[in-house]
Amino acid sequence: MTGNALDDMAFRESVFAWLRVRMLTDEGFTRQQLSEFEFNGQQHRLVGTQTGIWRVKQYSPAAISILTAYSPDDTKRPYDDSVGDDGMLRYKWRGSDPLFPDNVWLRTAMELQLPLVWFTGFGFVPGTKTQLFRPEFPVWLVAEEPHLQQFVVAVE
Template sequence: MAWLRERSARGEPVVRRDELLAFQFEGRPLPLVDSRLGIRKPKMLDAALSILTTYTRDGAPAPYDDAVGDDGLLRYKFQGNPRHYTNVSLQVAADRGVPLLWFFGVGEGLYLPFFPVWIVAVEPERSQVAVALEDAQRHLRVDGVTSEIERRYSLRIAKQRLHQPVFRQRVIHAYESCCAMCRLRHTALLDAAHIVPDREARGVPAVSNGVSLCKIHHAAYDENILGVRPDGIIEVRSDILQEIDGPMLKHGLQAMHQHKLALPRRRSDHPDPLLLEERYEKFRALV
């Protein structure tokens, strides 16, 4: 965990699979993920060390249905037979209350790490375990009688701590760490902007509902200072085009008018034209 914190402090939280497999502890090889399985249980340990969620493209079926339960806690599926040694190691982790690492796929061979996480309940009848993303969640009840305020709290934690960071990394990776409007390539200054906001039913955390934007253009998009047509052409609001101000207004905003978004290489990662149209109509209503 100290190694992951140090690595993340350098501005790149995403780790490659080969880095995880080549990790060493005190001079000895100690892969942080299994070469074949989703649960890593080293021979010298009784409890699991890490769990992994495989990257799947938007719309593709996931090999395991890891999801949020009715109580707001995340669920991680067993790997085959519940008595398999890796699944047993999750039970040991739950019994001892030890922390684990969770590596979440955001691209081919790329993972966003979450740590520490804890196994707070084992649900063998559903072939899954309940996972807490932060210490406060470890004290919530998972027996089906969670209060509404606790459930909403856990849902918010899952959204803020897991879904939003994963969405950001997947979008920025698809756009090759580049602002789709101004081409800025400083990852620390990039956001994953929702086309349809995630508070709305159609605002799904899919790459096709996102655009990689620098913080200035993300804010301008959210404030309807500029909009994007379904064909990817950027429009700046007419009153903004008539303003006279400093170089940021002239070169950062006004110069974007009638330019086209720089799109990802994979067509499946392109913005959904229907979602762009829905958002563009709201922009046009304010022009």
Template structure:
């Protein structure tokens, strides 16, 4: 395939992946990725059984898959803010590794799919293969194209490392957090049960800037955008016994139907909880947040 044609096709694929993921709530199902078609032909975006996708005719790797192995994965940053992607098994110069290595030369963007749980993937794109580290039998994957022009990415300066870690938080950790929280709540608002993924957020109970604000499901709530904003502004509080409360002044206010039905009628509701107890909101974190809400009442 001509390089320019491949580059344009990748741009089209990445745009489609972002569009579908946002409509779902930040993630895609395995069948969506396997069923992708373009130009009248099938072009699966993940492999049926391997963690790398190298379509026939592509000069460079299209997509790689990273599995999340535990609930604290996203609380642990790599030291340099880059992903270390292991060589594919077998010949280090074999086809899969050769196409990954070729991505360094061509600068072609890849898609990183984070497999949060069976059949569900968070897309991170574009990402770039920026170096080959034979002694580690690994490739370095950057979350921003600028790392292609930073010289020796194995020894980043302090400012570059801080930038890489900030990108990892913004582009890798937070989207993965959203996916895990929305899946735990079956893609519905915990307050009002709205089920449109594009209108849902993963709200932090303890802010991510706080000591206990790590991006794990018990520190998250699936909330629609209006209830997320109300929660952040202490107009809506959730007590440690999982009951929704609306600010007293707001309860007494007279306005249109959005205030009445969207907020005032939520007062006293029981929070809709995830099926798995391990995913329930942490009561200690809610207690701390509840005290902040109560002080404003």
């Protein structure tokens, strides 16, 4: 592995370890809490403020996380992430352009066989509209279905 690949894997493994520890006491995480991860003395976001696909450019050309928003009425979610007929999870592209940067980050994670975190919205902080997310990790993107504008996700 190159130095960058080693840094990337060290970053990912540190993210997974941090989440495991936090999950001992926290059932879910807000976007704010997911911006409090520290690595090599610097704070990093694990999710974007407005996007479901995120990468930390200092460490990788590939996405570190994907996110599915919560909606009490599933028909109002911005993307139809779902389970396919084969039982495998599907994660939708951002928009319809296969070359949109977010989609390229996902494709890069798939090509490099890098593990990601999938944050799934499951509710709100009581009395607010602040979403709570539950992490699942590691997950891998194992195929792309361009005709359906989505990736196939394998869960460990």
